[in-house]
Amino acid sequence: MRLNLMLLAAVLASAFYLVHVQYESRRLYTAIDRAQAQSLRLAADHEQLQVHKREGAASARVQKLALSQLQMHPVNPAITQYVVLPKADAQPQEGAR
Amino acid sequence: MNEPADQRPSRSINYGASPLLASKTPVWRSKFIVAALALAFAGLAGRAIYVQVFGNEFFQRQGEVRFARTLELPANRGRILDRNGLLLASSVVAQSIWAIPEDVDKNHPKLRELAKLLDMPLADLKKRLANEDKTFVWIQRQVDEPVAKQIAALDIKGIYQRREYKRQYPEGEAAAHVVGFTNVEDRGQEGVELAFNQQLAGKNGSRRVIKDRMGRVVEDVRDVIPPVDGPDLQLSIDSKVQFFAYEKLREAVQQHKARAGSAVVLDVQTGEVLALANYPSYNPNKRIHLSGEQLRNRALTDSFEPGSTMKPFIAALALEKGMVKPGTPIHTAPGRITIGGSTISDSHPNDVLTVAEVIQKSSNVGTVKLAMQMSPREMWETYAQAGFGQKPALPFPGAVSGRLRPYKTWRPIEQATMSYGYGLSASLFQMAQAYTVFARDGELVPVTLRKTDTPVSGVRVFSPQHAVAVRKMLHLATGPGGTAPRAQTMGYSVGGKTGTARKQEGKGYASNRYRSWFVGLAPVEQPRIVVAVMVDEPANGVFYGGLVAAPVFSQTVQQTLRILGVQPDMSVKPLIVTEAVEESF
Numbered sequence: 001m002r003l004n005l006m007l008l009a010a011v012l013a014s015a016f017y018l019v020h021v022q023y024e025s026r027r028l029y030t031a032i033d034r035a036q037a038q039s040l041r042l043a044a045d046h047e048q049l050q051v052h053k054r055e056g057a058a059s060a061r062v063q064k065l066a067l068s069q070l071q072m073h074p075v076n077p078a079i080t081q082y083v084v085l086p087k088a089d090a091q092p093q094e095g096a097r
Numbered sequence: 098m099n100e101p102a103d104q105r106p107s108r109s110i111n112y113g114a115s116p117l118l119a120s121k122t123p124v125w126r127s128k129f130i131v132a133a134l135a136l137a138f139a140g141l142a143g144r145a146i147y148v149q150v151f152g153n154e155f156f157q158r159q160g161e162v163r164f165a166r167t168l169e170l171p172a173n174r175g176r177i178l179d180r181n182g183l184l185l186a187s188s189v190v191a192q193s194i195w196a197i198p199e200d201v202d203k204n205h206p207k208l209r210e211l212a213k214l215l216d217m218p219l220a221d222l223k224k225r226l227a228n229e230d231k232t233f234v235w236i237q238r239q240v241d242e243p244v245a246k247q248i249a250a251l252d253i254k255g256i257y258q259r260r261e262y263k264r265q266y267p268e269g270e271a272a273a274h275v276v277g278f279t280n281v282e283d284r285g286q287e288g289v290e291l292a293f294n295q296q297l298a299g300k301n302g303s304r305r306v307i308k309d310r311m312g313r314v315v316e317d318v319r320d321v322i323p324p325v326d327g328p329d330l331q332l333s334i335d336s337k338v339q340f341f342a343y344e345k346l347r348e349a350v351q352q353h354k355a356r357a358g359s360a361v362v363l364d365v366q367t368g369e370v371l372a373l374a375n376y377p378s379y380n381p382n383k384r385i386h387l388s389g390e391q392l393r394n395r396a397l398t399d400s401f402e403p404g405s406t407m408k409p410f411i412a413a414l415a416l417e418k419g420m421v422k423p424g425t426p427i428h429t430a431p432g433r434i435t436i437g438g439s440t441i442s443d444s445h446p447n448d449v450l451t452v453a454e455v456i457q458k459s460s461n462v463g464t465v466k467l468a469m470q471m472s473p474r475e476m477w478e479t480y481a482q483a484g485f486g487q488k489p490a491l492p493f494p495g496a497v498s499g500r501l502r503p504y505k506t507w508r509p510i511e512q513a514t515m516s517y518g519y520g521l522s523a524s525l526f527q528m529a530q531a532y533t534v535f536a537r538d539g540e541l542v543p544v545t546l547r548k549t550d551t552p553v554s555g556v557r558v559f560s561p562q563h564a565v566a567v568r569k570m571l572h573l574a575t576g577p578g579g580t581a582p583r584a585q586t587m588g589y590s591v592g593g594k595t596g597t598a599r600k601q602e603g604k605g606y607a608s609n610r611y612r613s614w615f616v617g618l619a620p621v622e623q624p625r626i627v628v629a630v631m632v633d634e635p636a637n638g639v640f641y642g643g644l645v646a647a648p649v650f651s652q653t654v655q656q657t658l659r660i661l662g663v664q665p666d667m668s669v670k671p672l673i674v675t676e677a678v679e680e681s682f
Contacts, residue, residue: 026315026316029314029315029316029317030313030314030315033313033314041190044189044190047187047188047189047190048189048190048242050184050187051184051187051189051265051267054183054184054187054267055265055267058267058268058269058336058340059268059271059336059337059340059341060268060269060271060340060344063340063344074656075659076587076588076655076659077587077588077589077655077659077665078587078588080588080659080665082664082665
């Protein structure tokens with residue numbers, strides 16, 4: 001009789017634990033799902049920012065700002081100095097003034 | 098008032114004395130109950146066996162229909178990058194606004210605000226929502242993220258958003274014709290987007306999930322099939338060179354009030370296309386009210402008579418055949434020659450010119466005299482080897498082959514006119530590629546739009562010494578006494594040939610409509626690039642290739658060589674000659 005009661009208690013405990021584990025697993029699964037969605041969203045934001053950055057640095061915009069705001073003018077060979085690296089890997093290097 | 102217990106009236110029934118108990122229950126009753134229960138259990142067991150074994154698939158399916166959903170995992174379209182890894186095209190998330198018309202309150206106070214955010218008249222919005230038979234109506238596709246957030250904040254019942262991808266082109270109109278664009282379904286429509294659509298598209302994935310009643314995903318039914326994103330595509334285009342070429346071309350077209358213009362820059366060591374610009378262009382990010390004129394990638398899809406830019410090929414062939422040397426004199430006086438009843442003339446008659454001077458001063462008569470000593474077949478073969486009459490080996494939509502008729506059908510006058518670029522046609526891109534023959538010491542270089550770092554081997558057309566000799570003639574053409582001193586550029590030696598071709602009009606040629614060309618290479622000793630420029634119908638009084646197209650060449654060459662890190666091969670303050678000789682056309 002006592003054994004039966006113990007077994008019944010064990011079965012009940014196991015059943016409750018099973019329900020709990022199932023609940024926990026679904027909860028964790030939803031959390032992973034949400035995290036993945038978040039990671040996708042962040043990746044999309046990252047891409048969007050990359051595009052913004054590129055738009056900001058596009059040649060057309062840079063030239064316009066350089067000409068109008070900074071009163072700069074395009075580089076030409078007359079104002080370009082070419083320096084030679086002193087070491088073995090002495091490849092002609094371009095350096096604009 | 099206490100009464101004895103046995104004298105109190107009895108309140109309970111004495112069941113023990115019930116006569117019902119006295120009678121014996123028939124045995125069949127209990128057996129019946131047991132049998133009934135057994136039958137019920139057997140029924141349940143049978144049903145369980147049916148559900149679990151025989152009807153299992155059906156019930157599984159029905160269960161899935163109610164809770165399982167297949168979610169598509171869209172693959173991200175590959176990015177398009179320039180040769181330095183800078184973005185030319187990329188997909189960003191954009192929300193598309195849709196509605197269930199039946200659920201939307203047509204008099205909702207916030208509808209006006211929604212219409213304003215979407216930049217559409219309220220009447221249009223209401224018209225879209227009017228058809229209540231439909232359960233799905235697009236309101237606007239691919240709305241920018243900040244606007245989408247404001248729309249979500251309005252919280253109008255029946256208005257929903259769907260996540261989609263929108264293509265962004267940071268370089269704008271400068272690279273529009275090369276990169277092209279996609280439609281709302283993210284499929285390539287023009288340019289590289291169309292040419293490499295399959296490769297860029299990637300492969301969508303999917304996952305089968307179970308959703309709970311709140312719509313949350315709670316379990317995967319099977320393994321997720323992950324989306325395969327399209328790989329990035331790195332082009333040979335240099336966005337800075339592209340921008341400079343476009344900018345200078347735009348300035349020239351506007352200055353000369355021309356209809357259009359194109360420019361092509363090729364790296365002759367690798368065959369890479371560094372820039373391919375056309376004007377008028379368009380902003381691929383805002384494509385409303387686009388015209389065919391803006392969309393045309395003229396450098397590849399339009400073919401024209403190239404005019405005098407063909408003359409160097411005749412000179413090279415004459416050298417190759419041993420007919421002449423660069424210093425061989427040719428009598429071009431009195432500046433005209435009659436062939437088969439037709440007269441060909443120079444617009445500025447000369448007397449005796451050497452072969453080199455024929456190219457330098459662009460003499461039609463001198464070129465025709467050289468060409469008429471050749472057989473049509475030899476000429477045709479040289480032209481064909483230089484790529485004329487054949488489509489460039491570029492996977493580009495709409496690239497044309499130009500026109501080079503079979504030599505057997507050539508009449509003498511046609512052979513004569515073809516020697517100076519009339520009676521055949523080529524695209525600007527073909528001209529640029531053909532000039533790699535002179536830049537690469539006699540080899541035609543195969544071209545590519547994909548980045549490559551290794552030099553390619555070409556197909557030999559002329560021997561190296563003759564190609565070098567023609568290169569010197571091209572250099573002369575840009576020097577004092579040449580047709581294009583304006584092609585000179587500070588710091589770098591250049592060589593090239595002008596072309597000023599009358600445009601066809603009906604069956605003849607227009608008297609005042611021209612196409613100005615300049616195709617050249619730099620630096621002359623060890624060419625690194627070929628640049629070809631064409632300006633269509635300059636209408637501001639100046640129309641010679643040496644005056645209209647050559648300055649664009651000059652500026653493009655200087656910036657391109659500087660960007661490529663090529664050291665100047667000339668003193669940085671060269672003498673720029675300002676007196677040009679007008680060429681024949």
